[in-house]
Amino acid sequence: MAENLSLTKNPDLDAWISITTDGRVLVRMGKVDIGQKISSAVARLAAEELDIDLSRIVMFRPDTIDGPDEGMTSGSNSMEESGNAVRLAGATAKAHLLALAAVALDVEPSGLEVSDGVVTARSTNQVTSYWELQGDKPFGVPIDINAPVKPAALTTLIGRASPPLDLADIVTGRHVFVHDMNMAGMLHARPVRPPHVHARLASLDTKVLEQLSNRGFTVVRDGSFLAVTGSDEHAVIKAALTLADAASWTSTRELDTTNITEQLTGNERLSMRVVDGVPVDGPIPLMPARPAGLKASLAARYERPYIMHGSIGPSAALARFGSDGLEIWTHSQGIYLLRASLAELFSMPIEQLRLHHRPGSGCYGHNGADDAAVDAALVARAMPGTPILLKWTRADEHAWEPYSPAMVMELSGGITADGTITAWSHETFSDTHVLRPRPGVAGLGPSRLLPAQFLENTPTIVPPPPNLTHHGGIHRNLEPLYRIKEPRLIKHLVRGLPHRTSALRTLGAFANIFALESFIDELAAAAGEDPVDLRLRHLDDPRARACIEAVATRIGPLDQAPEGHGRGLAFGQYKNAKAYVAVAVELAVDDTAKIHLKRVVIAGDAGQVVDPTGVIAQLEGGFIQAASWTLYEAVTYQADGITSRDWQSYPIIGFDNIPDIETVLLDQPDAAFLGAGEAVCGPTGAAIANAVHRSTGVRPRQLPLTPDALRAAALSN
Amino acid sequence: MLSLTLKINGATHHLAAESDTPLLQVLRNQLGLTGGKLGCGLEQCGACAVLVDGESRLSCVAAASEFQNKDIVTIEGLAGEGGLSSVQRAFVAETAAQCGYCTPGMIIAVTGLFRKIPQPNDAQVQDALADHLCRCGSHARILAAIDRLRREV
Numbered sequence: 057m058a059e060n061l062s063l064t065k066n067p068d069l070d071a072w073i074s075i076t077t078d079g080r081v082l083v084r085m086g087k088v089d090i091g092q093k094i095s096s097a098v099a100r101l102a103a104e105e106l107d108i109d110l111s112r113i114v115m116f117r118p119d120t121i122d123g124p125d126e127g128m129t130s131g132s133n134s135m136e137e138s139g140n141a142v143r144l145a146g147a148t149a150k151a152h153l154l155a156l157a158a159v160a161l162d163v164e165p166s167g168l169e170v171s172d173g174v175v176t177a178r179s180t181n182q183v184t185s186y187w188e189l190q191g192d193k194p195f196g197v198p199i200d201i202n203a204p205v206k207p208a209a210l211t212t213l214i215g216r217a218s219p220p221l222d223l224a225d226i227v228t229g230r231h232v233f234v235h236d237m238n239m240a241g242m243l244h245a246r247p248v249r250p251p252h253v254h255a256r257l258a259s260l261d262t263k264v265l266e267q268l269s270n271r272g273f274t275v276v277r278d279g280s281f282l283a284v285t286g287s288d289e290h291a292v293i294k295a296a297l298t299l300a301d302a303a304s305w306t307s308t309r310e311l312d313t314t315n316i317t318e319q320l321t322g323n324e325r326l327s328m329r330v331v332d333g334v335p336v337d338g339p340i341p342l343m344p345a346r347p348a349g350l351k352a353s354l355a356a357r358y359e360r361p362y363i364m365h366g367s368i369g370p371s372a373a374l375a376r377f378g379s380d381g382l383e384i385w386t387h388s389q390g391i392y393l394l395r396a397s398l399a400e401l402f403s404m405p406i407e408q409l410r411l412h413h414r415p416g417s418g419c420y421g422h423n424g425a426d427d428a429a430v431d432a433a434l435v436a437r438a439m440p441g442t443p444i445l446l447k448w449t450r451a452d453e454h455a456w457e458p459y460s461p462a463m464v465m466e467l468s469g470g471i472t473a474d475g476t477i478t479a480w481s482h483e484t485f486s487d488t489h490v491l492r493p494r495p496g497v498a499g500l501g502p503s504r505l506l507p508a509q510f511l512e513n514t515p516t517i518v519p520p521p522p523n524l525t526h527h528g529g530i531h532r533n534l535e536p537l538y539r540i541k542e543p544r545l546i547k548h549l550v551r552g553l554p555h556r557t558s559a560l561r562t563l564g565a566f567a568n569i570f571a572l573e574s575f576i577d578e579l580a581a582a583a584g585e586d587p588v589d590l591r592l593r594h595l596d597d598p599r600a601r602a603c604i605e606a607v608a609t610r611i612g613p614l615d616q617a618p619e620g621h622g623r624g625l626a627f628g629q630y631k632n633a634k635a636y637v638a639v640a641v642e643l644a645v646d647d648t649a650k651i652h653l654k655r656v657v658i659a660g661d662a663g664q665v666v667d668p669t670g671v672i673a674q675l676e677g678g679f680i681q682a683a684s685w686t687l688y689e690a691v692t693y694q695a696d697g698i699t700s701r702d703w704q705s706y707p708i709i710g711f712d713n714i715p716d717i718e719t720v721l722l723d724q725p726d727a728a729f730l731g732a733g734e735a736v737c738g739p740t741g742a743a744i745a746n747a748v749h750r751s752t753g754v755r756p757r758q759l760p761l762t763p764d765a766l767r768a769a770a771l772s773n
Numbered sequence: 774m775l776s777l778t779l780k781i782n783g784a785t786h787h788l789a790a791e792s793d794t795p796l797l798q799v800l801r802n803q804l805g806l807t808g809g810k811l812g813c814g815l816e817q818c819g820a821c822a823v824l825v826d827g828e829s830r831l832s833c834v835a836a837a838s839e840f841q842n843k844d845i846v847t848i849e850g851l852a853g854e855g856g857l858s859s860v861q862r863a864f865v866a867e868t869a870a871q872c873g874y875c876t877p878g879m880i881i882a883v884t885g886l887f888r889k890i891p892q893p894n895d896a897q898v899q900d901a902l903a904d905h906l907c908r909c910g911s912h913a914r915i916l917a918a919i920d921r922l923r924r925e926v
């Protein structure tokens with residue numbers, strides 16, 4: 057098994073699990089719940105290994121005080137890291153408890169039985185319990201990474217459907233988001249931002265400032281950072297508008313509105329060859345030679361625009377600055393990295409910063425959470441002793457969250473007379489997908505926090521280095537899983553682009569798989585091949601094949617859709633290492649070139665399934681989100697700023713285009729867990745494009761597939 | 774400041790608010806009813822829906838003063854002595870939430886729909902949910918919860 061970083065960093069059992077005298081088992085983890093129900097799955101693993109009832113488990117919310125530091129919650133790693141760590145912690149704890157019980161009851165451990173934490177000696181019928189043996193005491197032992205875990209055949213909780221832990225609170229309105237927190241003496245706050253990222257504060261109308269202050273508001277200013285606070289939230293919202301009117305801004309530059317594809321393919325860039333999923337140094341190879349006698353030979357360029365996380369709840373944070381330091385309640389996905397970056401920004405000892413994770417609205421990546429925490433901290437620091445609940449407005453969220461970058465994918469390849477894919481080349485052009493604060497490396501911590509860019513003393517912004525990890529950002533799923541000889545794979549990290557970008561669900565994989573799985577269909581069509589056969593012939597992994605076969609049989613023959621409908625499918629294994637997912641779509645395109653999704657089949661193999669309800673929700677939800685990116689979404693902007701500032705100027709999918717979805721889980725008992733949170737997105741985009749092509753004859757290569765884009769594609773095809 | 778009388782979840786509240794303070798702000802910040810969410814403040818997302826005389830209404834823009842002499846029910850007021858309401862139970866049974874930020878508004882909209890039309894057709898369902906956004910893609914599960922309710926009626 058690959059190294060589990062969560063365990064390497066936090067080897068002690070006590071960091072993860074403790075037992076109380078009143079019969080509860082407290083489980084701490086460092087990954088955060090962001091709607092993906094990771095804590096439900098992890099609770100189940102702990103209860104399973106310890107042989108206790110699920111209701112005894114108390115999942116702690118991550119904080120930087122006494123939980124394990126598990127870095128970021130991202131990359132579909134949570135089940136593999138937290139899940140496996142807690143599973144081994146549970147197994148270690150059980151072995152430890154049985155050893156204690158054996159001494160207490162004076163029998164061999166093999167002569168003991170456990171039922172819901174009560175331990176009985178078979179020979180004497182004497183009993184003790186976990187709570188008696190270990191209540192409120194530290195274990196004082198490391199986690200045994202070789203502890204035997206329960207085989208699937210003996211499990212009673214794993215793999216069975218049950219509602220997530222927090223659902224009852226969610227449906228009754230009791231689930232507390234950061235936005236809902238309250239504290240004695242708390243003030244509300246709103247930031248006031250410049251019109252665009254290059255603008256700086258020139259002056260503030262002092263009369264307005266005086267009026268605001270007379271009405272009980274406090275304005276916090278540091279350089280071009282502006283915020284306003286007061287006791288009544290609605291009054292603060294209005295005061296922020298007044299303050300915005302009182303500010304005048306200057307700028308030496310505007311947003312570059314040159315066609316983004318031209319910028320992506322024409323700007324200065326850092327190019328690297330990708331081999332076996334990893335970028336390597338060395339010259340960029342020439343295009344592969346195309347052998348004579350090919351059945352088909354093609355080149356195509358695919359494009360997708362900037363898109364946003366678009367959380368339904370705007371980013372927010374609660375902060376309090378006291379004599380003992382700074383305390384922050386945040387929905388950041390990486391509270392440890394944020395803490396270290398804040399310590400650098402404020403030149404504070406790290407122990408004086410305490411961060412608590414609290415639920416936010418689903419974010420699916422690096423949205424405004426960290427930035428809002430810094431906003432709140434800046435205001436709190438200026439008003440010591442007063443708790444500050446700062447929220448972004450809808451317009452703040454739309455205009456200032458870090459976007460997912462626009463991308464261009466250029467593919468070429470051919471099919472030989474015997475039906476083998478050959479001469480494959482795939483180049484991807486993109487800005488970075490990873491701009492999370494990375495404290496400790498010069499320029500990569502504080503400078504990546506939006507509010508820091510507006511301060512009097514601005515940390516120097518350093519262009520992000522290329523991500524060199526296996527299937528990292530731009531090159532995530534650049535490497536096809538298909539058996540193709542010597543594919544030419546190039547990532548281009550492009551500089552000087554107009555917007556701040558960072559991680560959104562799947563990073564580069566969505567666009568790469570959209571392009572590659574569209575291109576496979578294009579090749580099949582050009583060679584007169586069946587696209588399912590072509591894929592299966594080039595796949596050795598039986599688990600990959602099983603997913604494709606599952607959706608192909610269920611959707612029905614691709615060329616026999618009902619009148620007016622089209623069918624298409626696509627496949628991907630996320631990072632070529634996580635869950636395998638195939639998606640088949642049936643849709644109709646109406647006279648106005650609008651796409652109506654009708655029927656969808658998703659087949660997923662996420663290894664051993666711990667929580668089927670959770671995995672199905674991730675697959676269905678991921679499909680719907682990716683369908684929204686594919687059909688509707690593009691950030692719009694002009695020289696003087698972002699124009700996508702609400703849900704009308706940045707539309708997302710609604711209930712009027714939700715197809716019937718059938719989800720098939722190909723469970724693999726006793727196989728490793730494979731992260732499933734992102735795997736469905738890439739295949740979704742390509743399956744829709746492939747179905748559009750089969751239904752209309754038009755090959756769409758430019759996202760989003762709006763009626764305008766489809767009409768343009770029809771003209772250029 | 775206006776003095777207002779609002780009937781919320783069966784109880785009468787006397788309070789003071791500016792003439793333009795939205796109902797949502799009064800609910801969340803004066804009465805501690807934080808179940809309804811501020812998602813956009815622009816009547817575009819549905820996160821702030823409450824029942825007003827049995828119908829689902831957005832509360833993030835309309836002033837609290839417009840809701841006097843009306844019967845307001847928030848998400849907190851749906852569960853009764855007998856436990857969760859049928860709509861809440863259907864949402865749990867179908868796992869019709871991920872992060873849960875949009876969920877209270879969705880439940881209010883569905884409750885309003887079934888109060889008015891015990892057996893709504895698909896077009897009526899679409900109509901009731903037209904104002905409601907979800908970023909987590911819970912739509913299919915929410916529609917499954919509605920199907921379950923249609924079967925139960």
Ligand code: FES
Nearest residue numbers: 812813818819833
């Ligand atoms: S918050 Fe009221 S509709 Fe969005």
Ligand code: FES
Nearest residue numbers: 871875907908909
């Ligand atoms: S469940 Fe997250 S926004 Fe709907």
